[in-house]
Amino acid sequence: MRRFEFRVGCARVAAVLLLACAAACAQNHDLGYTDTPMLPGLPYHVHDPARPRPPAVTPGTNGSAPSDAIILFDGKDLSHWTGKWKVQNGYLEVVPHSGDLVSKRKFGDVQLHIEWAAPPEVKGNSQGRGNSGVFLQSRYEVQVLDSYENPTYADGQAAAIYGQWPPLANPARKPGEWQVYDIVFEAPRFSGEKLLKPAYITVFFNGVLVQNHREVMGPTMHRELARYLPQPAEDSLKLQDHGNPVRYRNIWIRKLNPGM
Ligand code: MG
Numbered sequence: 001m002r003r004f005e006f007r008v009g010c011a012r013v014a015a016v017l018l019l020a021c022a023a024a025c026a027q028n029h030d031l032g033y034t035d036t037p038m039l040p041g042l043p044y045h046v047h048d049p050a051r052p053r054p055p056a057v058t059p060g061t062n063g064s065a066p067s068d069a070i071i072l073f074d075g076k077d078l079s080h081w082t083g084k085w086k087v088q089n090g091y092l093e094v095v096p097h098s099g100d101l102v103s104k105r106k107f108g109d110v111q112l113h114i115e116w117a118a119p120p121e122v123k124g125n126s127q128g129r130g131n132s133g134v135f136l137q138s139r140y141e142v143q144v145l146d147s148y149e150n151p152t153y154a155d156g157q158a159a160a161i162y163g164q165w166p167p168l169a170n171p172a173r174k175p176g177e178w179q180v181y182d183i184v185f186e187a188p189r190f191s192g193e194k195l196l197k198p199a200y201i202t203v204f205f206n207g208v209l210v211q212n213h214r215e216v217m218g219p220t221m222h223r224e225l226a227r228y229l230p231q232p233a234e235d236s237l238k239l240q241d242h243g244n245p246v247r248y249r250n251i252w253i254r255k256l257n258p259g260m
Pocket of ligand 1: 144
């Protein structure tokens with residue numbers, strides 16, 4: 001009888017301990033696991049609860065800026081830029097031969113949203129028709145050109161990495177219509193004079209992937225091969241005056257944190 005009671009007592013204690021452990025384990029697992037394998041090359045377990053969680057961002061709607069973006073042009077003024085382009089009706093317009101437009105702030109790795117329109121009135125052909133450009137770090141050009149039924153060399157049409165990589169497709173809208181570039185730029189890395197990692201560019205053109213993490217050969221050149229030269233880690237965004245009254249609007253940029 002005593003032995004039976006003792007056994008029942010032990011079973012009760014074991015059950016209580018088991019339940020407590022199960023509750024504790026369940027609680028710990030709410031936010032992740034530490035009994036899982038380590039991820040190769042990382043100081044974290046698979047599903048590690050100690051891994052930093054990304055900051056909350058309120059997304060934009062229909063191309064408007066998310067909450068953590070730097071708004072470089074909202075349709076009103078040139079306060080974020082140096083240059084003498086026109087602001088009218090909520091957009092910027094190249095004043096031909098006035099010079100490029102250069103952002104006051106400087107950037108390294110970024111996500112850039114920018115909308116542009118070639119002049120509604122078609123003038124010129126090939127590289128002379130609606131030419132401008134988005135120069136990341138003032139060096140690496142994603143070409144802006146009226147590429148709607150406008151033949152030119154492939155590595156010079158809209159969304160080309162100029163002189164290096166044609167876009168994978170040509171989803172250009174008609175001249176005068178608004179076009180959208182969403183660009184991801186990874187800046188090159190140097191150690192002194194030595195290139196450690198080239199730049200990479202990804203471009204969505206009107207929602208179509210046209211540059212897929214392309215390795216950039218070096219700063220943009222005309223009729224010459226590109227080659228890297230040491231540069232600052234951050235530099236201005238530049239929009240090109242190529243002598244055509246191209247328009248821009250809704251320009252926002254997000255600095256990317258390589259540690260995330
Ligand atoms: Mg250009």
